[in-house]
Every structure is written in C-alpha cells, then in structure tokens.
Amino acid sequence: MIARLLSAAVTVVLAAALFVLAWPQLFGLEWSTPVAQAVSFRAIAVAGSAVMLIALLALAIFSVGARRFTGSIAxxxxxxxxxxxxxxASRGSGSEDFATKRDSAVTVVAWNTLRDAPGADAIAAIALEEDADILTLSETSGEMGNAVAAIMAAAGRPMTVFxxxxxxAEVDASTVLLVSSDLGAYSxxxxxxNTSVAASLVATPDDGSGPTIVGVHTMAPIPSGVxxxxxDLTWLADLCSGNTIMAGDFNATVDHMSRLASADGASLGECADAAMATDNAAVGTWPTQxxxxxxxxxxxxxxTDDWRVTGMRVIRSSENLGSDHxxxxxxxxxx
Structure with a gap:
C-alpha cells in the first residue's frame, strides 16, 4: 500500500514539473530559475523524454513488479x-524561402561573434553575401567593426559604424552596429x-524618416543574473514601438519574451519575431557545438508592424567559423 502511494506521489510530482516545463507561461514561471533555463532547450527535453521511455521500457521488461509504476511514468x-x-512544430524547423528583394526592403544580419573570433574577413563575407543593410554584432570590438566596414566599403557597400x-576591458561587453549608407544618415x-552587463545600441535617422535601429545584447539568464x-528584456520591450527594427543576441526565446508582448502577434513590446513569421523559431542559434x-x-x-517579414533563416555556414552562435x-x- 505504501509503495503504491509513493509511486502515485512520484508520478503526480513528475507530471506537475513537466507540465510547468511544457507551458511555463501559464504559471508565470518563464522567468524563474530553473524553469527559465530549462525551457530554453525544448528539443533537448524531447530527446531526454525519448531516452527515459527507452529506459522505462527496459525496466519493465526485466522487472514485472515495476510495470505499473513504469507504465504511469511512461x-x-x-x-x-x-x-x-x-x-x-508550430514554431517551425526551418524555412529558407525569401521573396525577391525590392529596393525598399531591408536585410538585417545579426551575429554574436564571441569576442571577434571569426575575424573581419569572415564577418564581412557573410554580410556581403546576404546584402546586409543592417549588421548587428554582439561581443564584437569597435576595432573589428571598423575592419568589417572597411572590407564592405571596398566591395561597394559603405556602412556607418556605431x-x-x-x-x-571586456570585448564580451561590446556591441557593434553597422548601418548602410543607403538608409541615410543615422546618429x-x-x-x-542601456542593457546591464553588455552594451546595446540605439540609432535613429537624422531626418526622422527611417526606422529606429537597435543592436541588442542582453544579460544571460544565469541564476545570479536573472x-x-x-x-534588459523589459527595457527592450519599451523601446519596441513606433517604427523600430532590433536585432542581436537577446539571450531569450519567444517563451521568455511572451510576457512582454503588448499586441496580438507581437513577441516583445510591439515587435514581432521574424523567425516566428517564417517557420524558423525552433531552429537553435546557440550553441554551435x-x-x-x-x-x-x-x-x-x-x-514593429511597419515591416513585413519576407524571409528569414539561420545561417548554418556560420557555425564553423569560431563563434558559439x-x-x-x-x-x-x-x-
């Protein structure tokens, strides 16, 4: 009798814990340790569930007495x-469909370079290949930003560097934003x-006619830094209004940002996530290992709603160039 009660208690506790992990927003726990960290890796949790099912099956085969318990846990x-x-599945495992780029369209590339690890040539090569109008580089020094801009200018793509x-003393705390001269003068x-531990940047058009552009790098959700x-996320949500484009390392998934969405279809403040709009939001950007x-x-x-997403993808070719993103x-x- 006691064994059955203990088995039932374990099953109920496990079910409750996994339900919270599956849908932390229902309980307001998406910002709480350890849920905030665990929900970041939904796919690994699925893989872990498959491993547990195999282990439970093996236990049931070799222990008849444990079958009732293993069955309920399974x-x-x-x-x-x-x-x-x-x-x-609802978020999408990857789509690389892009509409033909029109003159009025803007291409945004974002990359956390892990303290300049890929080097200027590799960073500029990706920016040029993607025809980037906006390039946000987290964990990137100002010197590296200038070197990338010089390569792009030589290729006929002059960029303003912020x-x-x-x-x-720490490159990790530095963020660089490059804005194409084709978008006009920005300041x-x-x-x-600003964000707390690593810098973010806000650039606005001098003539007021273009989007506000935000290069992002937030604190990571380690227990001591929650x-x-x-x-950081709240500050970004407040910024995400009007005509705004922001990009970079948010150290947050759409699960974490959902609390700060202020409109239907938005992910953070009044901004929508390009990955969610294009079936790419389940494709991991970190770690590359x-x-x-x-x-x-x-x-x-x-x-913001001033912009329609006409294509988005995770650049898989960047994963072997030195960064962990x-x-x-x-x-x-x-x-």
Whole structure:
C-alpha cells in the first residue's frame, strides 16, 4: 500500500514539473530559475523524454513488479514529449524561402561573434553575401567593426559604424552596429538607457524618416543574473514601438519574451519575431557545438508592424567559423 502511494506521489510530482516545463507561461514561471533555463532547450527535453521511455521500457521488461509504476511514468513522458513536439512544430524547423528583394526592403544580419573570433574577413563575407543593410554584432570590438566596414566599403557597400561597451576591458561587453549608407544618415542615441552587463545600441535617422535601429545584447539568464536579464528584456520591450527594427543576441526565446508582448502577434513590446513569421523559431542559434534543431533560438530579428517579414533563416555556414552562435538573416519590406 505504501509503495503504491509513493509511486502515485512520484508520478503526480513528475507530471506537475513537466507540465510547468511544457507551458511555463501559464504559471508565470518563464522567468524563474530553473524553469527559465530549462525551457530554453525544448528539443533537448524531447530527446531526454525519448531516452527515459527507452529506459522505462527496459525496466519493465526485466522487472514485472515495476510495470505499473513504469507504465504511469511512461505515460507522463509521452504526454510531455507530445506537447513539446507540438510547440516546436508550430514554431517551425526551418524555412529558407525569401521573396525577391525590392529596393525598399531591408536585410538585417545579426551575429554574436564571441569576442571577434571569426575575424573581419569572415564577418564581412557573410554580410556581403546576404546584402546586409543592417549588421548587428554582439561581443564584437569597435576595432573589428571598423575592419568589417572597411572590407564592405571596398566591395561597394559603405556602412556607418556605431560601437558601444559597458566595460572597455571586456570585448564580451561590446556591441557593434553597422548601418548602410543607403538608409541615410543615422546618429547614436545615448539618452535612452542601456542593457546591464553588455552594451546595446540605439540609432535613429537624422531626418526622422527611417526606422529606429537597435543592436541588442542582453544579460544571460544565469541564476545570479536573472534580475539584470529581465530588466534588459523589459527595457527592450519599451523601446519596441513606433517604427523600430532590433536585432542581436537577446539571450531569450519567444517563451521568455511572451510576457512582454503588448499586441496580438507581437513577441516583445510591439515587435514581432521574424523567425516566428517564417517557420524558423525552433531552429537553435546557440550553441554551435550541437545540431541547430537541438539548440536554443536566442538570437532574433524583431520589427514593429511597419515591416513585413519576407524571409528569414539561420545561417548554418556560420557555425564553423569560431563563434558559439550561428548568424541569422532576415529580410523586411515596408508595409
């Protein structure tokens, strides 16, 4: 009798924990440790469920007395795996369809370069290949940004370079934003605040006719830094209004950002996620050491309703160039 009660208690506790992990927003726990960290890796959780099912099957084969318990636990893992797979499927496992780029469209490339690791030639090559109008580079020094801009200018793509850091001694804290001269003159805004541990940048058009552009790098949601992480996301959500494009390393998935969405179809503030709009939101951008479909999608291109997403993809060719992040590219057309 006691054994059955313990088995039932374990099953109920496990089911509750997995339900929270499958849908943390229902309980308001998507920002709470350890849920915030665990929900970042939905695909790995599905893989883990499959491994557990195999282990439970083996236990049931070799232990007749444990079959009732293993059967109930197996059902819990099957339900959790099915829910998680449904969420991943709804977000998309990758689409590389792009509309033909029109003159008014803008191409945005974002890449966390892990302290300049790929080098200027590799970074510029991707930006030129994708015909980038906006390039946001997290964990990138101002010197590297200037070197990339020089290569692009020599190739006929002059860019204005903006750089910011919150710690001159650490490249991790530096972010670079390159804006094509074709978009007009832009100036850096330093009066709007910033992210906490790594710098972000806000650039606005001098004539007021173009989008506000935000290069992003938030704090990672490590247990000791959750407060900084959530304040960074809240600051970005407040910025994401009007005519705005923001891109970079958000250190957050759409699960984490959903609390701060202020409109239907938005992901953060009034901005929608390009990956969600193009069936790419389950493709991981970090870390490159594991397959993209097992990774976590924490790098994003977001835009307000002034822009329609006409293409987006994770750049798989960037994963062997030294950074632990994959680059992403999105094409946006004005509505």
């Amino acid at each position: 059902i819990v893992f099957v339900i959790f795996g099915a829910i998680s797979l449904a969420v991943l 750089a910011a850091t919150v710690n001159e 850096l805004r330093t009066d709007l605040g 407060d900084n992480w959530t304040s 594991i397959p993209a479909l097992l990774g976590t999608p924490i790098d994003h291109v977001l835009a 994959r680059a992403i590219v999105a094409q946006l057309a004005p509505r």
